[in-house]
Amino acid sequence: MNAALSDGKIPSLDGLRAFSIMLVVVGHLHATRGFPELGLEHILGDYGLLGVRVFFVISGFLITTLLLRELEQQGRISLRAFYARRALRIFPAAFAFIGALALADWLGWIELRPVDLLAALTYTVNFLPEPSWDIGHLWSLSVEEQFYLLWPLALARLGVRRGAWVALAFFIAAPLVRTAMRLGFESSVMQDLPIFPAVCDGIAIGCLFAIGRPWLLRQQQYLWFTASAWMLGLVPLIFAIHHLSSGYTMADLLGYPVMLLAIATIVEASTRWRTQNLAGRVLNWPPLVWLGVLSYSLYLWQQPFLDHHTRALYA
Secondary structure (H helix, E strand, O other): OOHHHOOOOOOOHHHHHHHHHHHHHHHHHOOOOOOOOOOOHHHHOOHHHHHHHHHHHHHHHHHHHHHHHHHHHHOOOOHHHHHHHHHHHHHHHHHHHHHHHHHHHHOOOOOOOHHHHHHHHOOOHHHOOOOOHHHHOHHHHHHHHHHHHHHHHHHHHHOHHHHHHHHHHHHHHHHHHHHHHHHHOOOOOOOOOOOHHHHOHHHHHHHHHHHHHHHHOOOHHHHHHHOOHHHHHHHHHHHHHHHHHOOOHHHHHHHHHHHHHHHHHHHHHHOOOOOOOHHHHHHOOHHHHHHHHOHHHHHHHHHHHOEOOOOEOOO
């Protein structure tokens, strides 16, 4: 195991999480009362959604890295221990948020349907057409929870090699599923429903990069590229593909895999950046790391206060 990943902490990922949550928050702020219309969506596309995609890649890479570390050190993956750790990490904050929303609904401050609360509690918001605004963002956490449920089980039962083939299959299949949904449900609420098979390619590429990392670190061209200034070119490439794929099905089908490969390259390379370059110093800057650590809570609570429908903070 690489030294940068052997001390119980993966450098730079909290910094990347911070940038991701900033994309989400600014993406929601632009339609909220008192915040100026930046017009960036005309250039960058839905950058809030892009922030979520980056979260997915980070999650796939991080969880797989930790599972592989456990497999290497213990000779097996303890599913019971994994699920217990995830439950302690996720459920208290999530259920506190959902409880607060239920109370706000009872007091008449917001409006939720019973199906909204049921979907939130069961982590199935990504299968719910047109969820209420206040729980709508939980679609991504539902996708994450479904990943946590399925992927460790696949690795533990299938092994790393066959698990990698499963991740590759999902990476290839997701753009095809999205394309089929857009063509088959045109002008329907089902058209862009973020069901797991349609949006799991970001998580899958993170898993693949974690599994393939030892091989990647033996490739001199990859090491040269990720240490060079050419890496900076991945950022505008990511925004350009994301913007195009938001409006064109073929750009999604053909371009989105390239964009996710670019994001995964940044995620993997960032784990080797500490203070030896500017990017590493920025991503490991303590205030940014602190923001990244808080990103889960910030993501949970930002939605009710940044309301596109009332354009109010908070009405």
